[in-house]
Amino acid sequence: MPKPPRITQKPASPAARLLSWYDLHRRELPWRARAGATADPYHVWLSEIMLQQTTVVAVASYYRAFLARWPTVDALAAAPLDDVLAAWAGLGYYARARNLHRAAQVVATELGGKFPDTAEGLRKLPGVGPYTAGAISAIAFDAREAAVDANAERVLARYFAVEEPLPIAKPKLRTLGQSLVPEKRAGDFAQAVMDLGSLICTPRRPACANCPWTEDCVGRARGIAERLPLKAERAVRPLRRGAAFVASDAKGAVLLIKRAENGLLGGMLQPPLGPWTENFPSAKAAISQAPFAADWRKRAGIVRHGFTHFELEIEVYSTTLSKRPKIEGRWVPQDELRAAALPTVMRKIVAHALDEGGPLFSDRLSKISRA
DNA sequence: TAAGCGTGGCT
DNA sequence: TAGCCAAGCTT
Structure with missing residues (x-):
């Protein structure tokens, strides 16, 4: 009796499985390029600053209004700060608007209107920290950088069953995140991790049955995924x-x-x-x-x-x-x-x-x- | 290092 | 309702 043909296909890597999931389920967002295209650095930077500690729903209308009013970084740099603050009103964390304006002036006057194409260079701009530098360099320039935000921290803490509480666990999670970034499509990977955190690996009641990483998620295997990441207690607000x-x-x-x-x-x-x-x-x-x-x-x-x-x-x-x-x-x-x-x-x-x-x-x- | 820094939606 | 949570950075 002839043996059935063996399927010798190599199991896809976690990154490859996540990218396949992303190709089917990615969110359409105003600042996101079409599938396969690379986004404009100005668009990516503007959206990333707005999205710091802020929900997609809150940002969308502000993003569109800013882009309509100031279509380029040079236009934004030339605007009076008070106009930028007025346009930012209601979005919160107003230091972001002040830093946004300063960074636009640095890019416009010192960098010839071009954003740095490395995380290291981006990190020097006011308002751009480790997460944002990684995100912009990966999404706009396809640099092989991780973008570990709160979504990614949650996904990674569960996937690797990291039981140290935040913010102690931040450096460890960042290293783990970087270890998963694929050679190609680093920008898609960064956005895929965030979409996974937003759509599947949610804070409460994660949809593990639909997760491309469910098989090798250590947190799920141990039955502790939903209560990760642990967090330090909050101070009471006076x-x-x-x-x-x-x-x-x-x-x-x-x-x-x-x-x-x-x-x-x-x-x-x-x-x-x-x-x-x-x-x-x-x-x-x-x-x-x-x-x-x-x-x-x-x-x-x-x-x-x-x-x-x-x-x-x-x-x-x-x-x-x-x-x-x-x-x-x-x-x-x-x-x-x-x-x-x-x-x-x-x-x-x-x-x-x-x-x-x-x-x-x-x-x-x-x-x-x-x- | 830890505290300061907004807002709105969800449960 | 009151707390939790969100694409964090600066000092």
């Missing part, structure tokens, strides 16, 4: 409280002042605010915090906002003036508030004072739902 002062002139323009260039919400606009302390100021104390004497009326209710490292509650005082006092700041007409460099927390405060939940937010919300 609560801070204060008062805000929203003044309108006879035409409804609102007084806004510019925050310090660095630190929390650096370079962004706000209405005048009192100090943030453990308790709200009394009505009397609040009046002494106001930017000028006026008929300040306390609005009902409070504005709450959560930051990464503390929570904020604000009581809002408002006044309408027949005549503008002489005071430093900009009187911004109401129809310009939407496009102003107002971070979300300040937008909430102004909206609360003006008694609206509408125009200050509606445009952004509709953009997000369209994304």
